Amino acid sequence: MPNPGDLEWNRRDLMVAAGTCAALPVIGEGAYSQPTPVGTPVLNDVSFEVNGEQRTLAIDTRTTLLDALREHLHLTGTKKGCDHGQCGACTVIVDGQRLNSCLTLAVMHQGSSVTTIEGLGTADKLHPMQAAFIKHDGFQCGYCTPGQICSGVAMLDEIKAGIPSHATVDLTAAAAVTEAEIRERMSGNICRCGAYSNIVEAVTEVAGRQG
Amino acid sequence: MRAFTYERASSPAAAATAAARNPEAKFIAGGTNLLDLMKLEIETPTHLVDVNGLKLDTIEATPDGGLRIGALVRNTALAADESVRRDYGVLSRALLAGASGQLRNRATTAGNLLQRTRCPYFYDTAQPCNKRQPGSGCSALGGFSRQLGVIGVSDACIATHPSDMAVAMRALDAMVETVKADASTRTIPIAELHRSPGSTPHLETTLAPGELITAVTLPKPIGGTQIYRKVRDRASYAFALVSVAAIVQRDGSGRISLGGIAPKPWRVEAAERELPRGAKAAAAAMLDGARPTPENAFKLPLVERTLGAVLSEARA
Ligand SMILES: Cc1cc2nc3c(=O)[nH]c(=O)nc-3n(C[C@H](O)[C@H](O)[C@H](O)COP(=O)(O)OP(=O)(O)OC[C@H]3O[C@@H](n4cnc5c(N)ncnc54)[C@H](O)[C@@H]3O)c2cc1C
Ligand code: SF4
Numbered sequence: 001m002p003n004p005g006d007l008e009w010n011r012r013d014l015m016v017a018a019g020t021c022a023a024l025p026v027i028g029e030g031a032y033s034q035p036t037p038v039g040t041p042v043l044n045d046v047s048f049e050v051n052g053e054q055r056t057l058a059i060d061t062r063t064t065l066l067d068a069l070r071e072h073l074h075l076t077g078t079k080k081g082c083d084h085g086q087c088g089a090c091t092v093i094v095d096g097q098r099l100n101s102c103l104t105l106a107v108m109h110q111g112s113s114v115t116t117i118e119g120l121g122t123a124d125k126l127h128p129m130q131a132a133f134i135k136h137d138g139f140q141c142g143y144c145t146p147g148q149i150c151s152g153v154a155m156l157d158e159i160k161a162g163i164p165s166h167a168t169v170d171l172t173a174a175a176a177v178t179e180a181e182i183r184e185r186m187s188g189n190i191c192r193c194g195a196y197s198n199i200v201e202a203v204t205e206v207a208g209r210q211g
Numbered sequence: 212m213r214a215f216t217y218e219r220a221s222s223p224a225a226a227a228t229a230a231a232r233n234p235e236a237k238f239i240a241g242g243t244n245l246l247d248l249m250k251l252e253i254e255t256p257t258h259l260v261d262v263n264g265l266k267l268d269t270i271e272a273t274p275d276g277g278l279r280i281g282a283l284v285r286n287t288a289l290a291a292d293e294s295v296r297r298d299y300g301v302l303s304r305a306l307l308a309g310a311s312g313q314l315r316n317r318a319t320t321a322g323n324l325l326q327r328t329r330c331p332y333f334y335d336t337a338q339p340c341n342k343r344q345p346g347s348g349c350s351a352l353g354g355f356s357r358q359l360g361v362i363g364v365s366d367a368c369i370a371t372h373p374s375d376m377a378v379a380m381r382a383l384d385a386m387v388e389t390v391k392a393d394a395s396t397r398t399i400p401i402a403e404l405h406r407s408p409g410s411t412p413h414l415e416t417t418l419a420p421g422e423l424i425t426a427v428t429l430p431k432p433i434g435g436t437q438i439y440r441k442v443r444d445r446a447s448y449a450f451a452l453v454s455v456a457a458i459v460q461r462d463g464s465g466r467i468s469l470g471g472i473a474p475k476p477w478r479v480e481a482a483e484r485e486l487p488r489g490a491k492a493a494a495a496a497m498l499d500g501a502r503p504t505p506e507n508a509f510k511l512p513l514v515e516r517t518l519g520a521v522l523s524e525a526r527a
Contacts, residue, residue, distance in 0.1 A: 085313075103243045108242065187446075
């Protein structure tokens with residue numbers, strides 16, 4: 001584990017590294033004829049439906065679905081947290097299933113149907129899960145909330161579809177909507193404010209209403 | 212992330228051909244491991260072959276009463292499959308103990324088998340790592356090794372294979388079906404899929420360049436009480452410190468495969484003879500030759516105790 005003093009070194013190392021980069025082209029003309037280290041960007045066409053609307057993009061193959069939504073389609077409701085599938089802030093629903101939009105490429109979704117937080121409800125007509133999060137204070141700073149809500153909505157569909165979880169006691173029976181089930185199934189959505197118990201209440205209420 | 216060209220493969224053989232043609236090509240399935248590593252430039256493919264459209268996403272019965280699981284079957288679908296839940300419970304349980312709901316919806320059977328280690332130094336491109344950069348040294352040996360391997364490791368690398376699913380499949384004697392660029396097919400016992408690190412830890416599997424996994428087959432069910440117990444730092448959404456996949460029969464015989472401790476699912480068939488004598492004897496036989504670091508030596512008693520808990524659960 002680094003100790004606080006290491007920060008100084010890291011900063012200095014960074015500055016040295018930055019200096020090295022800046023100096024590179026001066027080293028020799030040859031450097032210009034070399035391919036850039038990242039390679040030449042490749043654009044591909046992809047079209048998919050987002051919140052009921054058909055969208056077509058000519059997009060760098062490296063673009064994640066998350067960046068396509070936020071940077072190209074300006075749907076900034078979906079959040080970038082860790083960008084490595086560890087926090088769940090980027091959760092959206094694709095063809096009815098929740099996924100981490102940071103760990104999938106936009107070009108892999110030709111023909112898909114994507115639902116983001118913007119497509120679940122509007123300010124005037126909230127999705128029941130959105131209303132329940134407000135009622136139960138299922139958030140504090142709100143950054144993880146769009147991911148929590150998309151995850152919660154799709155997760156209840158997973159229970160309905162008979163998909164078991166680590167908390168399911170009997171694999172051969174249908175899973176019940178218990179607190180243990182909800183907590184386990186929502187574990188892919190981290191809340192740094194720790195609003196978990198209120199999130200569980202909100203999801204439980206919606207589950208009960210769906211009955 | 213480095214730039215890359217992208218194609219959607221039209222058939223398994225075409226996918227294998229496309230990948231074999233370019234030594235810098237990679238298949239992409241769920242993308243949940245590969246893209247993570249590409250963002251960090253630990254993986255730097257210049258061409259991606261998307262195998263998601265290959266229709267390898269079905270689970271079907273085999274003529275001999277077993278199960279054939281397509282390489283593209285998602286982890287969620289496999290865990291939820293009725294026959295897997297009924298006849299291969301240890302597999303369903305292992306899958307459900309891994310990752311998160313979102314990740315399991317994308318993660319595929321083949322991708323899960325081929326996911327790379329979670330060694331912190333493998334992920335830190337500023338540190339030497341023989342697996343990432345052959346010959347650069349192993350930072351884990353003298354470093355933070357709490358999560359790492361205790362057996363089957365080498366002086367060059369002590370990383371573990373992080374999959375839960377593979378541990379259960381090893382206990383079930385799964386077979387891995389593949390196709391190569393020349394359209395030839397072969398079947399590899401799961402025990403022979405992952406290599407020991409030796410002096411070449413960057414070579415992780417026995418697959419040829421461009422060889423595509425098309426399916427995993429399970430032999431016909433063997434019954435027994437099937438348990439997967441995973442011990443980790445938090446109750447959910449964490450990799451295993453130690454895990455035990457067990458299939459225990461009424462007469463006390465059984466099969467045990469261990470996760471979190473080795474570069475591949477760790478099963479020692481000869482040690483299973485000790486099972487009727489209890490966890491201490493069986494664990495000692497399975498861990499014969501272990502060479503833990505001071506930081507991860509706790510995994511040896513943890514294996515024994517977890518196995519003990521699993522055996523008493525099976526007897527109850
Ligand atoms: C935050 C987080 C937590 C996780 N926790 C766990 C956990 O607790 N337990 C666990 O087991 N796993 C865990 N995982 C890992 C997860 O299970 C893997 O990322 C997933 O299974 C990989 O499957 P994929 O289809 O997405 O593979 P991809 O990322 O698409 O591919 C992985 C590798 O397999 C190759 N490949 C894919 N398909 C084929 C094929 N058909 N033939 C040949 N090669 C192929 C690719 O080229 C690539 O090298 C976690 C992942 C994350 C991000
Ligand atoms: S244990 Fe293996 S993966 Fe980890 S630093 Fe050493 S060589 Fe790299």
